[in-house]
Amino acid sequence: MDLAFIPSPSTGVLHLGPVPLRAYAFCIILGVFVAVWYGNKRWIARGGKAGTVADIAVWAVPFGLVGGRLYHVITDYQLYFSEGENWVDAFKIWEGGLGIWGAIALGAVGAWIGCRRRGIPLPAYADAIAPGIAFAQAIGRWGNWFNQELYGKPTDLPWGLEISAGANREAGIYHPTFLYESLWCIGVALLVIWADRRFKLGHGRAFALYVAAYCTGRAWIEYMRVDEAHHVLGLRLNVWTAIVVFALAVAYIVISSRLRPGREEIVEPERDKPAGGKAANGADPEDGTAEGESGAALFADLGDEAVDTPAGGAESPAKG
Numbered sequence: 001m002d003l004a005f006i007p008s009p010s011t012g013v014l015h016l017g018p019v020p021l022r023a024y025a026f027c028i029i030l031g032v033f034v035a036v037w038y039g040n041k042r043w044i045a046r047g048g049k050a051g052t053v054a055d056i057a058v059w060a061v062p063f064g065l066v067g068g069r070l071y072h073v074i075t076d077y078q079l080y081f082s083e084g085e086n087w088v089d090a091f092k093i094w095e096g097g098l099g100i101w102g103a104i105a106l107g108a109v110g111a112w113i114g115c116r117r118r119g120i121p122l123p124a125y126a127d128a129i130a131p132g133i134a135f136a137q138a139i140g141r142w143g144n145w146f147n148q149e150l151y152g153k154p155t156d157l158p159w160g161l162e163i164s165a166g167a168n169r170e171a172g173i174y175h176p177t178f179l180y181e182s183l184w185c186i187g188v189a190l191l192v193i194w195a196d197r198r199f200k201l202g203h204g205r206a207f208a209l210y211v212a213a214y215c216t217g218r219a220w221i222e223y224m225r226v227d228e229a230h231h232v233l234g235l236r237l238n239v240w241t242a243i244v245v246f247a248l249a250v251a252y253i254v255i256s257s258r259l260r261p262g263r264e265e266i267v268e269p270e271r272d273k274p275a276g277g278k279a280a281n282g283a284d285p286e287d288g289t290a291e292g293e294s295g296a297a298l299f300a301d302l303g304d305e306a307v308d309t310p311a312g313g314a315e316s317p318a319k320g
Contacts, residue, residue: 005160005173012146024143028098031136032061039129046128048120048268056114056125060107067106071099075230075237100137100218101241104211123204124267127196130210134189137214141185144178152177152224168228177221184217202263203256208249215246 012023039053073080073090076097080090108126115122144150151161152175161176163169191213196206219242223235230237 005158005162006176006179007162008148008164009146010164012143012148023146025093027140027143027146028065031139032057034139035129035132035136038132038135042131043125043128043267046124046264046267048128052118052120052268053125053129056111056118056120059110059114061110063110063113064103064107065093065098067109068098068100068103069093070106071102072097074102075099076228078228098140100214101238101245104133119269120267121264123207124202124264126204126207127201128267130207131189131192131196134185134192134210134214138182138185138189141178141182145176150178150225150227151175152180152221153226174226175224177225180224181217181221184221185214188213188217200263203260205253205256208252208256212246212249212253215242215249218242219246 009023014021014023036054036057039057040050043053044050069090079085080087108122111125112122115125145161148163148166148169151163154172155175156173157175159176159179160173161179163172163174165171188210192206192210195201195209201209219239222238222242225236232240
């Protein structure tokens with residue numbers, strides 16, 4: 001008899017009259033909001049303009065949603081195109097099914113388009129939003145909890161997840177892999193924030209660190225899952241994807257650090273200097289400091305980032 005477990009919601013939909021509010025979609029939207037909000041703070045701290053992250057996200061987010069859904073449908077095509085299945089279900093994104101690999105890949109294409117339109121280097125933008133993406137993933141995984149999906153193997157641990165009987169699932173207590181991944185993503189975000197402050201990561205290396213760290217956790221979490229998946233040489237397809245992407249991210253960090261050491265001094269061009277001698281983000285080009293200077297610790301204020309000033313190379317912690 002299980003004395004303790006994590007209960008699953010009885011439903012993932014709340015109806016306000018004829019309008020259904022789906023928890024999965026709400027988690028995704030909330031995650032996007034957090035990613036853009038925190039990315040904006042980091043972008044301003046790096047010397048960029050307020051609102052730029054949101055403007056580029058207008059391109060990145062739709063591309064990312066399409067890419068995430070495409071990856072899921074392609075790699076789990078049997079759920080939609082095999083005998084007895086309805087191919088129309090491939091478009092029902094609210095029922096779950098977004099592959100992070102496709103979301104990041106196609107989202108990067110959208111971000112590249114947005115950056116090109118603003119004359120901004122994509123690697124600098126990617127570095128700014130990397131922790132926010134990890135936080136967004138942590139929030140988005142709770143959508144799987146509402147849908148009672150992507151759980152792990154049976155367990156008798158007190159934090160096991162209760163799953164009710166339903167289509168393609170048996171009632172029981174399982175490992176809450178959604179929770180494991182959510183906590184891992186929070187850890188990844190904090191790791192990137194710390195490493196970025198400590199080593200002044202630039203030219204896409206903060207983003208590559210996020211990718212490598214996420215892949216490390218995804219590999220062992222994926223290994224615990226019991227949902228249907230394609231296997232290659234005895235391993236789930238997503239495990240192989242995590243291994244390959246991890247290797248590419250590490251290679252990028254090594255090669256980039258040799259070819260382009262340091263961090264970009266200017267991340268957004270044409271920042272006009274208004275009357276009063278201060279730049280658009282409140283920084284004084286003469287001494288490289290910014291208004292609202294704070295020495296708050298990392299975990300006390302995630303908005304504090306180390307700034308490389310465009311003028312003289314002096315560094316100062318500044319609030320975004």
